[in-house]
Amino acid sequence: MKWSIPERIIERGREYLNDGRVLSVTPDPENQVWHAEVLGGELYRVDLDASAKEEDYCQCSYWEEHGFCKHTVSVELYLRQQGKSRKITAASVPKSDSFSASKMFSKGLNHLAHQQDRSQVPLQIECQLDSIATNPYRGELDVLGISLKIGQQHGRSYMIKNIYKFLQVYQTEKVYAANKRNSFYLNHSAFTQEENELLQHLASLAQTQELFGRAGVLVEGKLDKKYLLLPVEYAKEFIQKMADFPFVFQFDDQKLRELSFSEQTRVLLFQVAKAENSFKLSVSHDFDKVFQYYGWALYDGEIVELSTEQMDIYLTMEQLLKRLKEPIISYPQEELSELFKQVLPLLKEIGEVEVDDEVYQYISDVDLVLRFYLKKRKGMIELRIDHVYGDIIFSSDPAHQQVPENHPEVLRDYDRERQAKAVVEQLGFKQTETGWHKKIPKGEELYRFFNQELYYMRQLGEIYMGKKLREL
Numbered sequence: 001m002k003w004s005i006p007e008r009i010i011e012r013g014r015e016y017l018n019d020g021r022v023l024s025v026t027p028d029p030e031n032q033v034w035h036a037e038v039l040g041g042e043l044y045r046v047d048l049d050a051s052a053k054e055e056d057y058c059q060c061s062y063w064e065e066h067g068f069c070k071h072t073v074s075v076e077l078y079l080r081q082q083g084k085s086r087k088i089t090a091a092s093v094p095k096s097d098s099f100s101a102s103k104m105f106s107k108g109l110n111h112l113a114h115q116q117d118r119s120q121v122p123l124q125i126e127c128q129l130d131s132i133a134t135n136p137y138r139g140e141l142d143v144l145g146i147s148l149k150i151g152q153q154h155g156r157s158y159m160i161k162n163i164y165k166f167l168q169v170y171q172t173e174k175v176y177a178a179n180k181r182n183s184f185y186l187n188h189s190a191f192t193q194e195e196n197e198l199l200q201h202l203a204s205l206a207q208t209q210e211l212f213g214r215a216g217v218l219v220e221g222k223l224d225k226k227y228l229l230l231p232v233e234y235a236k237e238f239i240q241k242m243a244d245f246p247f248v249f250q251f252d253d254q255k256l257r258e259l260s261f262s263e264q265t266r267v268l269l270f271q272v273a274k275a276e277n278s279f280k281l282s283v284s285h286d287f288d289k290v291f292q293y294y295g296w297a298l299y300d301g302e303i304v305e306l307s308t309e310q311m312d313i314y315l316t317m318e319q320l321l322k323r324l325k326e327p328i329i330s331y332p333q334e335e336l337s338e339l340f341k342q343v344l345p346l347l348k349e350i351g352e353v354e355v356d357d358e359v360y361q362y363i364s365d366v367d368l369v370l371r372f373y374l375k376k377r378k379g380m381i382e383l384r385i386d387h388v389y390g391d392i393i394f395s396s397d398p399a400h401q402q403v404p405e406n407h408p409e410v411l412r413d414y415d416r417e418r419q420a421k422a423v424v425e426q427l428g429f430k431q432t433e434t435g436w437h438k439k440i441p442k443g444e445e446l447y448r449f450f451n452q453e454l455y456y457m458r459q460l461g462e463i464y465m466g467k468k469l470r471e472l
Contacts, residue, residue: 005068013073016040022078027088034079034088038071041169041176046075050088061165122153123190125199127242129259130227131251131289132217139252140292140315145217145227146202146238150176150184157246158182162225164215167203198241202228205238235294236261239303251289251298262302265310268351272339274358279336281343283317283327285351290314310350317347336363336409364408366390370420370461376440376469381449383424384435387417397434420460427453446472 016022016038023043025036027050034048040060047057056063056072063069079085126149131142148166151157158178160166169176170186177183188196206228209215217227230238239259249256269285289298295311297304306314321327331339340363344353369388374381387394389410393402429436441449450472457463 005073009068009070010073012070013077016070016074017077017081022074025075025078029088032088034075034086036075036078038074040071041165041174042172044071046071048072048075048079048086050086054086061162121185121190123150123184123186124153124157124246125150125191125195126157126246126248127198128247129230129239129242129249131291132219132227134218140290140318142251142289142291143217143293144230144235144291145219145224146230146242147226147228148202150178152184160226163202163228164206164210164225167199167206170199171203194241194244198245201238201241205231205234230294232294235296236305254288256301258301260302262299262304265304265306266349266351267299267304268347270344270347270351270353272344272353272355272359274356274362275330278330278332279339279359279362281329281331281339283321286327287314290318306350313346314350317350333362333409337412337414340365340411341414362408363411364389364392365411366392368413368416370416371464372420372424372457372461373435373464374469375466376472379440380437381429381440381469382432382435382437383429385420385424387412396436399434416460423456423460427456440472 021039023037023039025034027034032050034050036046036048038044038046038058044059046059049055049057056068058069058071060069060071063072076086128147128149130145130147132145133139133142135141146163148160148163149157150160150166160178166176166186170188173185173187175183175185184190191199206215209229214229216223216225217229218224219227240261243259247257247259249259267285268283268287271282271284273280273282285299287297287299287304290296290311291298292311292315295306295308297306297314347353366389371386371388373384373386376382384400385396386400389412391402392404392407392410393400394410394412395401424436425431427438429438440446454463
């Protein structure tokens with residue numbers, strides 16, 4: 001027997017032999033092989049190589065992965081018990097009348113009778129959902145793996161090491177060996193209706209994943225068939241079904257025995273407060289875990305479903321915060337406009353934003369009025385844009401800027417300011433040090449300037465035109 005076969009496999013083979021599961025062993029002198037039939041979870045055909053190569057074969061999935069199994073071991077032990085070796089001699093070949101089809105047939109069916117006796121034992125399943133890393137540096141890329149435990153009701157449960165094999169046995173209502181001491185007859189009547197519905201769903205999922213060659217989940221570089229990959233499109237449905245049974249969700253060394261979906265999507269908390277010489281933005285509440293593939297975030301024991309936009313905002317924020325020692329960002333007063341007009345609107349998509357009353361003393365939130373000043377000069381149309389916020393004017397021409405000292409920080413509407421700039425540049429104006437200009441059009445182009453181009457500007461703000469330009 002090969003020295004590389006683990007002792008536990010040899011022990012299981014010995015148990016199979018003692019239980020009478022080796023149903024038949026027949027020598028094939030011409031091909032130098034022993035043909036055998038061994039009854040496990042199903043009837044397996046075993047070929048034991050009689051040559052020095054010892055290239056055995058079994059139909060079971062364990063042999064396919066390892067090149068040996070308890071079934072091949074049980075056949076070799078059977079030969080030893082009969083005082084024979086692998087080598088086929090003339091004495092190994094039985095006489096034509098030595099094989100009894102009736103004994104072989106009865107012996108095989110006798111095991112099915114024992115299986116029927118187990119059908120009345122009520123069974124139960126336990127569901128587990130594990131967060132499995134796909135990238136050690138990016139926890140948000142974790143996938144979710146489904147695993148099961150099986151046991152008698154109110155008794156001990158055992159981890160199912162190959163969920164694909166378990167579900168195959170369940171569908172055929174045969175015996176499943178959880179370990180060398182505990183086997184369960186997976187008759188559908190042994191489970192509740194709800195358990196059967198879940199197991200049928202899982203069996204269909206397992207078949208689909210096997211068809212695509214995805215049986216198992218990579219865990220630390222090794223394929224683990226304990227897991228079914230939770231599919232994104234049916235993820236919520238599966239979790240809601242599994243939550244009706246004994247359930248465990250494991251992630252980052254934490255365990256949850258209950259898991260539900262939150263009705264809210266904006267659960268984080270951001271705060272803005274005045275500090276000594278700055279204004280501090282802090283992240284007061286954060287997610288416990290994020291699953292980007294599923295569009296989920298875990299918060300206070302509940303799953304928060306995020307849109308693609310919300311997920312992008314959160315992941316970008318998370319990456320930026322990794323550069324800081326703590327989730328607090330200091331803003332100088334001159335950057336309050338960017339904070340209130342660009343940053344906080346995005347954060348409001350994923351959480352609540354609280355601003356201390358004191359902060360409002362340092363900002364001015366006045367609506368923007370756009371003013372377009374156009375005049376004719378040296379064959380050109382010159383354009384200046386003033387961004388007017390009450391008494392404060394930010395102008396494209398520094399000479400017309402009006403920003404008093406010690407003024408509250410204006411919360412500028414950068415979107416409309418950029419929109420105005422984009423429109424005039426689409427109309428053919430080129431930027432200068434004081435604004436924009438372009439050559440005075442002629443003929444139909446001049447008509448279009450007054451009747452169409454000015455109309456576009458008027459949609460955005462007020463137009464002030466010089467006398468010489470109006471005369472055209």
